[in-house]
Amino acid sequence: MLEYKVEVRAYYSKVSLNKNHIVESSQADSQTIIDQKASEGWSLVSTDATNFGAALYVYLYFARNKEA
Numbered sequence: 001m002l003e004y005k006v007e008v009r010a011y012y013s014k015v016s017l018n019k020n021h022i023v024e025s026s027q028a029d030s031q032t033i034i035d036q037k038a039s040e041g042w043s044l045v046s047t048d049a050t051n052f053g054a055a056l057y058v059y060l061y062f063a064r065n066k067e068a
Contacts, residue, residue: 012055
């Protein structure tokens with residue numbers, strides 16, 4: 001049987017001439033989360049993102065075999 005976990009992070013826009021500043025700042029953070037979960041036996045199974053106002057919300061969905 002599988003168990004599931006979701007990690008959600010919010011990244012906020014700031015005044016910048018770099019239009020990709022959210023992507024650049026969130027990439028390292030997302031990779032750290034993925035690496036940490038992988039070391040705990042979780043596999044990344046899906047992702048999603050949405051924006052609301054000045055924030056970008058990133059959802060990382062993980063699954064692993066549940067130990068009985």
